[in-house]
Amino acid sequence: MTAAPIVQIRALTKIFLQGEINVTALDSIDLSIESGEFLTLMGPSGSGKSTLLHIIAGIDRPTRGECIVQDRNIAALNESDLADWRNQNVGFVFQTFNLIPVLTAYENVELPLLLTQLSGKERRHLVTTALEMVGLDDRMKHLPKQLSGGQEQRVAIARALVTDPKLVVADEPTGNLDSHSANEVLDILRTLSRDAGKTVIMVTHDPKAAAYGSRTIHLEKGELVPN
């Protein structure tokens, strides 16, 4: 693990308007995440952990404060630049896998590469490597419905890795999996952090899953809970 922070959050506040009521999801959060760290975010439902993850990943914007990822204040980027930034710097793993049902495992993993200038041969190499990393090189031509939940989530991890992002964000990636598949997925995420130097940020309710992380932080009512 290197000492340089990849994510720096300063006085981050997120307020949602629900009907006519302002709801503070995050309240002046300060947080620093170092490169190569496997950070787990825990907390009860509505504590703001997913909102924090979304802001770090650039799919949501803060109301106030700064979110600097790899020395860029992503809150200041416009929609188009932010989309480019996500494609190049962030890998997403969702609770419900979110694979495209009409595409094979190979095509799902290839999807983020369609936005790059890579040749077909280069794309093929990267997709094959990513699927090999998650142990699914023999399931390339399978559609999501032909895979188990654990395999689907591994395809989703391969899709998150294929662009070689520095940051991998996972929103309850084991929430829909049995314990065996959950352990496989968590092993992969830990390997990514420990051996490949990726920074992994994972939201989870499960203390066993959180134990895979190198650091765990707790949120409650939009605020960080001191350890």
Place this chain on the structure above:
Amino acid sequence: MTIPGFIVKNALRNKRRAALCVLSVAASLFLLVSLLVVLNEFTNPPEDVGASLRIAVRNKVSLATPLPVRQRPLIAKIPGVEAITALSFFGGKYKGEENTMFAQFAMDPEQLELVFGEAKLPREQLEAWIANRTSCIIGVDTAKRYNVKIGDKFQLIGQIYPVDLDLTVVGIYKGTTDDRNVFFHQKLLDELTGDLGQVGMWWIKARSPEEVPGVIDRINAAFTNTSAEVLAETERAFQLSFVSMWANIKVLISSICSVVVFALILVSASTMSMAIRERMRELSVLKALGFRRHELFAFILAESFGLAAVGFLLGAGGAWLLYSSVNAPTLTGGMFPTLDVTPRILAFSALVAAVLGVVSSLAPALAVTRMSVVDGLKTLD
């Protein structure tokens, strides 16, 4: 995988819905093309090769008012006139039919080749017609429809003239835009009606297209302030004068066309909205992966456009194939000599399909581009 391949896979993800959507577009465009073809047949009657040289001369009072025979030598002497024939509409019924869908004309047989040169009739048949005053020639479409052969009797019951005709078929012609008409001797009509010294119209062939306007002016001037003033006009103008009679039909068909297009847009928009609403989360995932708003907009537009394009190929292409291969008089009970799917009609239906593709995808595409990734992921969670 390529982006177009991805779009095609998305468009075909629900094959039954895609097929129904394409078929609804195809059926509607087939109907639209058919209506436009009918409208076109009403408003733009087909033109013969020799039409640019022909001049129709009728009584200025009305088409139903006859012209005196004495006008013939005066017209024939007018500079620029190459040939002239009488042409009297008989308007009879064939063998007591309720609605006879072919016209019958009395004319001067010797002038057939000169005035209506595009009518192809074997020489011996033409000579037989000229030689026999009680004979007639019929168009190939009518011959086929009634299974009439050379030598057969052909009876027409007069409706305008108080006489019936008992003719012998001596020739079958083809090559005109309307191969249904029946021609017989003007002299026979004169004899049967007591030689009134009248004809329905004069039909003239000018020496060259350049001389046509001058000939028309001279003919009109020649009979000004006489008891039978005439209205001479080109064959095209004469045909189009009938179009005004179809005014209400035109409005009706145009209205139906508008309703068809409007219903089509509603059906397609509904289908596209459903298809996109089901995929909100997937589209949000694509956004999260780095696809930009305008790229998603283009995906949806291309998908909708593609379905509309396939519908166009099936519907308009099918109509073109059908109307190119069928016998129009048979299909329409003799109402239309041709059913021509013109390039203009195809272009218009292609435009309708293109507009349909764009309009039906507009609302769902805008909804997707405006939706935030987080909201999209939550919506169907």
